[in-house]
Amino acid sequence: MLEQIIDTIPIMITATDRSGKCLFTNAYQSALFDKDPDEMVGTDFANNFEATQAANIRRQDALVLKSSLAIPHYEEEITSDGVDLIFHCNKSPLLNHNGETIGVLTTAVDITARKFAEQHRTHLALHDMLTGLPNRVLLAENVKSTIANCKKTNSQAALLLLDLDRFKIINDTRGHHSGDALLREVAERISKAIGPGDFAARIGGDEFAIIFGKFENIDSINSRCSKLLKALHEPYAISGMGQVISASIGVSLIPNDGDEYEEVLRMADLAMYDAKANGRNCFRFFSEDMNEIAQADAALENELRDAFNKNQFVLEYQPIVAAQSLEYVGLEALIRWNHPRRGRLLPIQFIRVADESGLMDMLGNWVIGEVCREIKSYADRGIDLPRVAINVSPRQFQNQNICDELLAHIKANGIAPSKITIEITEELLIENNEEVRATLQRIRDHGVGISIDDFGTGYSSLQYLRDLPANCLKIDRTFISRIEDSPADRAIIGTIAHLAHALGMRVVAEGVETYAQLDLLRVSGCDEIQGFMIARPQQAKDLGKLLNGRKNDPSSRAAKG
Ligand code: C2E
Ligand code: CA
Ligand code: CA
Secondary structure (H helix, E strand, C coil): CHHHHHCCCCCCEEEEEECCEEEEECHHHHHCCCCCCHHHHEHHHHHHHCCHHHHHHHHHHHHHHHCCCCCCEEEEEEEEEEEEEEEEEEEEECCCCCEEEEEEEEEEEEEEHHEEEHHHHHHHHHHHHCCCCCHHHHHHHHHHHHHHHEEEECEEEEEEEEEECHHHHHHHHHHHHHHHHHHHHHHHHHHHHHCCEEEEEEECCCEEEEEEEECCCCCHHHHHHHHHHHHHCCEEEEEEEECCEEEEEEEECCCCCCCCHHHHHHHHHHHHHHHEEECCCCEEEECCCHHHHHHHHHHHHHHHHHHHHHCCEEEEEEEEEECCCCEEEEEEEEEEEEECCCCCEEEHHHHHHHHHHCCHHHHHHHHHHHHHHHHHHHHHHHCCCCCCCCCHHHHHHHCCCHHHHHHHHHHHHHCCCCHHEEEEEHHHHHCCCHHHHHHHHHHHHCCCCCEEEEEEECCCHHHHHHHHHEEEEEEHHHHHCCCCCCCHHHHHHHHHHHHHHHHCCEECCCCCHHHHHHHHHHHHHCHHHHHHHCCCCHHHHHHHHHHCCHCCCCHHHHHHH
């Protein structure tokens, strides 16, 4: 029975004498060498292994024989038939009846499969499942060792952060399956485009990081970044359809831009945002200005929070008139910040930071409330303000409550929803988000107007124009400013007006500064006019005078002009 047990147990068991000759071996052991146990008895056991492994076995055996102590756990790599196997071994002294060491007893368990599984688990923990690229954890390790290496050898390396441009649209319009396929292909192209000493990782949804371990000079980084962008910009065949995407890259230099992992990553991130802001599909190196801007932004953000609590914001209202009669038909609310040190700040000086810091939600909600209160306050004094347009930034739509907040303010002040129009930009529509569309529809269903602002500057797709519940379209002032000199811009304006009318929308021309522009806009079919030529943004308290006092009415001037 003991013999059966010894021959079936999946552990290799061998006894050797002091000279290394095999005294006993079980079937499991001898099968490794394609032999019967009997064949092996009497032969030099170590001779069954290749030279270096045999030498190692002899060395271990000698240790046991000399000390009469066991070597309880060690791993041995053995090549058998060209396959690398890993064994967990145990050697103990083989004793006779008198307790004397007469040889060595070796047991070995094949742990190759377990080792492999362990390695696989480690691989999973350090790699991204979708693309197989290293993940953020491995990136951190690599950047840290790159920094250490650069310091030691007095050399330079570069960290690139690469973010796909508008990847979300592909995910939303073509499905996650296509998005995943694209990401895999992007990972492949990146891996192909980088050199042997480089490293690439996927560190977020559509965000990748690359380390250029070595480079000759800044020019060579330039050309390698260009090459990378070009490779990624080639069309992708995703589920049978062509797809184009671009990427933005931020570069920070190690150790110039930082000698800590978090620092170089942050610098590359700032540079990447700069690349995005510069029109995407490009790369930017980190520069100290970016850091300064980031710091200024952080300071401004603190001031903004404070300003909100201290009521430093005010609204001005710019009139909108009918193109033909020049009668007042609307107002646009424009925010200003009475900064305690810097005076009256325009939105361009703080809206971006308010947006990026998430403060725009609070600020935007205040604007809506303030406009509603102003309309009510005028109504209480017997003055009926025309409808007021409120700018709503895309960020505010990330807040699910925008529609409810809007309606709550309208209701609280007892004003008609048709008194309010919200102005949204094409940027909001780019993402092609169903939720946004549904929210807009709800807003429109309640009678609030929806106007597409700065039309023609963004991603103008005819499809979204058709599907949107908007009832007004504002042609961006860049077109208006060129209308006198550029027949092409005149044609564009005329066509936009035609199209908008066909879709049942009013057309507003903004930024109108001259009578010549006004005349051309009238001919082009624009319905309404807004601009310095009519009036600059006004303080709320002056609106009554402006709307009633016909003496100071610019329309009489315009009519004469
Ligand atoms: P916008 O929505 O395109 O607003 C029109 C901007 O053009 C205003 O600048 C206005 O003063 C200016 N403008 C009007 N007529 C003329 C003209 O004849 N010539 C020229 N050169 N400019 C003219 P402002 O007030 O500096 O606002 C800038 C931008 O800030 C606005 O552009 C809007 O996008 C944003 N903004 C303003 N108020 C708010 C707000 O309450 N919330 C949000 N989210 N954004 C706002
Ligand atoms: Ca606007
Ligand atoms: Ca505008």
